[in-house]
Amino acid sequence: MAPEDENQELEQQVDLQAIVDHYTKKVGLEVVPEEDSDPDPLPSLSEALKALSIVQRFAEAQEDSTIDDVKQLNSLERKFNLKSIKSRKQDTLDHYFQRFEASKDA
Numbered sequence: 001m002a003p004e005d006e007n008q009e010l011e012q013q014v015d016l017q018a019i020v021d022h023y024t025k026k027v028g029l030e031v032v033p034e035e036d037s038d039p040d041p042l043p044s045l046s047e048a049l050k051a052l053s054i055v056q057r058f059a060e061a062q063e064d065s066t067i068d069d070v071k072q073l074n075s076l077e078r079k080f081n082l083k084s085i086k087s088r089k090q091d092t093l094d095h096y097f098q099r100f101e102a103s104k105d106a
Helices: 004-012 016-023 045-061 067-086 093-105
Strands: none
Touching: 045 067
16 A cells, blocks of 8 residues: 555656746746748749739739739739849850750650
8 A cells, every 4th residue: 555645745746847837937828839840942933923923813803903903913023024034044056956956866
């Protein structure tokens, strides 16, 4: 048989997290499990342009859309298109014909 003092001793043991919560003034707050901190990968520029096109069509079809809404979306589209143009790399005509001949031989 276990002595009566042993049961009282078990009741007196306090969870370590409860002590930490008490001194950090977080008593009664649940500890939220951490989710994956990996953010979603950024969409590519072409994906962003496709999504913007969908938003533009939606905004234009809405009766309560203002001209300013449509202008802002068009401005954003121009900005993304300009970014796309600036990121392109110019090749020489020789490079074009080399690719054409390589695909012809294959």
